[in-house]
Amino acid sequence: MTTTLPTYEDVLTRYEPVLGLETHVELGTRSKMFCGCATGFGADPNTQVCPVCLGLPGSLPVVNAAAIEYAIRLGLALNCSIASWCRFSRKNYFYPDMPKNFQISQYDEPLCTDGYLDIEVDGEAVRIGIERVHLEEDTGKSTHVGGATGRIHGASHSLVDYNRAGIPLVEVVTRPIPGTGALAPEVAHGYVTELREICRTLGISDVRMEQGSLRCDVNVSLNRSGAGWGTRTETKNVNSLRSVQRAVRFEMSRQAGVLDAGGRIVQETRHFHEDTGATTSGRSKEEATDYRYFPEPDLVPLAPDPAWVEQIRAALPELPAARRARLAELLGATPAEMRAMGNAGVVDLVAATTAAGAPAGEARKWWLAYLAQRANAAGVEPAELGITPAQVAEVIALVDDGTLSDALARQAIDGVLETGRDPAEIVAERGLRTVSDTGALGAAVDEAIAAQPDVVAKIRGGKVQAVGPLVGAVMRATGGQADAAVVRALVLQRLGVDS
Ligand code: ADP
Ligand code: MG
Ligand code: ZN
Numbered sequence: 429m430t431t432t433l434p435t436y437e438d439v440l441t442r443y444e445p446v447l448g449l450e451t452h453v454e455l456g457t458r459s460k461m462f463c464g465c466a467t468g469f470g471a472d473p474n475t476q477v478c479p480v481c482l483g484l485p486g487s488l489p490v491v492n493a494a495a496i497e498y499a500i501r502l503g504l505a506l507n508c509s510i511a512s513w514c515r516f517s518r519k520n521y522f523y524p525d526m527p528k529n530f531q532i533s534q535y536d537e538p539l540c541t542d543g544y545l546d547i548e549v550d551g552e553a554v555r556i557g558i559e560r561v562h563l564e565e566d567t568g569k570s571t572h573v574g575g576a577t578g579r580i581h582g583a584s585h586s587l588v589d590y591n592r593a594g595i596p597l598v599e600v601v602t603r604p605i606p607g608t609g610a611l612a613p614e615v616a617h618g619y620v621t622e623l624r625e626i627c628r629t630l631g632i633s634d635v636r637m638e639q640g641s642l643r644c645d646v647n648v649s650l651n652r653s654g655a656g657w658g659t660r661t662e663t664k665n666v667n668s669l670r671s672v673q674r675a676v677r678f679e680m681s682r683q684a685g686v687l688d689a690g691g692r693i694v695q696e697t698r699h700f701h702e703d704t705g706a707t708t709s710g711r712s713k714e715e716a717t718d719y720r721y722f723p724e725p726d727l728v729p730l731a732p733d734p735a736w737v738e739q740i741r742a743a744l745p746e747l748p749a750a751r752r753a754r755l756a757e758l759l760g761a762t763p764a765e766m767r768a769m770g771n772a773g774v775v776d777l778v779a780a781t782t783a784a785g786a787p788a789g790e791a792r793k794w795w796l797a798y799l800a801q802r803a804n805a806a807g808v809e810p811a812e813l814g815i816t817p818a819q820v821a822e823v824i825a826l827v828d829d830g831t832l833s834d835a836l837a838r839q840a841i842d843g844v845l846e847t848g849r850d851p852a853e854i855v856a857e858r859g860l861r862t863v864s865d866t867g868a869l870g871a872a873v874d875e876a877i878a879a880q881p882d883v884v885a886k887i888r889g890g891k892v893q894a895v896g897p898l899v900g901a902v903m904r905a906t907g908g909q910a911d912a913a914v915v916r917a918l919v920l921q922r923l924g925v926d927s
Pocket of ligand 2 (some may be wrong): 645
C-alpha cells in the first residue's frame with residue numbers, strides 16, 4: 429500500500445504531538461550488575477560470563493554498589509527524589525539472549541523518581557518531566573546467520589553472546605511531553621543530547637549510541653484538537669541523535685495519515701530504518717501484567733543511607749547547563765553565539781584562549797572563522813589543530829598592538845600550524861610585520877597613483893569606491909605587509925579626496 433503522507437506542516441494544523449522518551453544507558457562500571465564479570469566492549473564472545481550472569485541454577489546475584497552510586501548520581505542530576513527504600517523486581521519473559529528467562533529490573537519501586545530536565549530548544553526553555561530512573565540488567569546479544577538481512581527472518585541459525593548479559597543499565601523515563609508543537613522533533617533531539625552530555629559529565633557511561641551504550645525508545649502520539657489523548661507508538665532501534673529527530677517527524681506524519689483516512693493508531697512497538705527514515709510495525713505492545721512482575725526474592729531491599737546520598741550530591745561535578753551558563757558569562761556570549769561555538773566544538777578553546785589573555789570576542793572570532801576553517805580543511809577537530817589557545821592568544825595580542833594585520837595573523841597561524849613554533853618566532857623569522865609607517869608607504873602609493881591615471885581620474889571625479897586597484901597595487905608592492913585601511917586613507921589623502 430502506498431499512500432502519500434501529509435507534510436509535516438500540514439500535520440501541525442490539525443494535531444498536537446505528545447512525546448515520551450525512554451533512554452537506556454549502559455553504566456561504565458568495571459564489573460556487571462549482579463556478578464564480578466568484566467564489562468569491556470569487544471571481547472571474544474562468551475569470555476566475560478559466570479554462573480550468575482548465565483543464570484545457572486543455584487547461583488545468586490549480589491548488587492554492585494558502584495552501579496547504585498552511578499544511578500543516584502544521574503537521579504540527582506535530573507532533580508529526582510532518591511528512594512530511601514526500594515526493591516528490585518523480576519520481569520518475566522522469554523528471550524534467547526536472556527539466560528534466566530527473566531530480567532532483574534525495578535518496577536513499582538524505582539530508585540529515583542519525579543525529576544525534571546530543563547533544556548533549551550531554538551531559544552525556548554522546555555522543562556521535561558522525568559518520571560523515573562531505575563536500574564536493571566542488560567541482555568546478551570544474538571547474531572542471526574545465513575540470511576541476507578542479518579534479521580532472524582531467513583536466517584539458518586543464530587549465535588548468542590552473553591558478554592553483555594548482566595551489564596548494569598539505567599532506564600530514564602520521561603513523563604508525557606505535550607505542548608512542543610512544531611518543535612517536537614528538536615525537543616526529542618535536544619533532550620537526548622543533554623541527557624547524553626550529563627551522563628558523560630557524571631562519568632557514568634561512555635554514552636556511545638553507535639555501540640549501543642545509549643539507546644533510545646521514542647514514543648509519539650497525536651492529539652486531535654479537543655479530542656483527548658491519542659494512542660502512542662514506541663519506536664525502537666533509534667541509534668543516533670539525528671535518528672531520534674527523524675523518527676519523531678516520520679511518526680507524526682504517518683499517524684496523521686492514518687487518522688486522516690479514518691483509521692486508528694494501534695499501540696505497538698515500531699522499528700526505525702536508518703536508510704529510509706521510515707518506521708515499520710513491530711509487535712503489539714504487551715501489558716505490564718504480561719510480565720508477571722514480582723519482587724526479586726534473591727536480593728535484599730535497597731536502602732541507600734541518606735548521608736551517602738548527600739555525599740554523592742556534594743561530589744557532583746558542574747553539570748553541562750551550569751557550565752554553559754558560566755562560560756557564556758565569562759565569554760560575554762549570547763545564546764546564539766554559545767550555540768555556534770558549541771556546534772563548532774570550540775567553547776573550551778575559546779575559554780582557554782580568553783584565559784590566556786585574549787579579549788573574548790577576538791578569541792571567538794578566530795576560533796569560529798579561520799581556525800575552524802583550517803580544521804575543516806584538514807579534516808580534524810579544532811582541538812586537534814597543532815596550535816594551542818596560548819599561541820592563539822599571542823597572535824591576537826600581535827594584531828592588537830598593530831604588529832600584524834588580520835592577513836598577516838593568518839600567515840602567522842599557518843606558520844604555527846606548519847612548524848609548531850610560537851607566533852613570535854614565526855613573525856621574526858618570516859619578517860611578518862605591518863608596514864604602517866606612512867613614510868615607507870609613501871613611495872609605493874606614489875608609484876601606484878602614477879601607474880593608474882584612469883583610476884585616479886575616476887576617484888577625482890567623485891567615485892571614491894574606485895580606490896580598490898590602487899590599494900591592491902600598494903599591498904602587492906609591500907608583499908601584503910601594509911595595513912589596507914592605512915593605505916586607503918593615504919591614497920585618498922594624496923589625491924586630495926575625503927574618504
Ligand atoms: P512501556 O513499558 O510501555 O514502554 P513506560 O512507562 O516505560 O511504558 O514508558 C512509556 C513512555 O511513553 C513514557 O515516557 C511515557 O511518558 C510516554 N507516554 C505515555 N503516554 C503517552 C502518549 N499518549 N503519547 C506519547 N508518549 C506517552
Ligand atoms: Mg518501555
Ligand atoms: Zn557474570
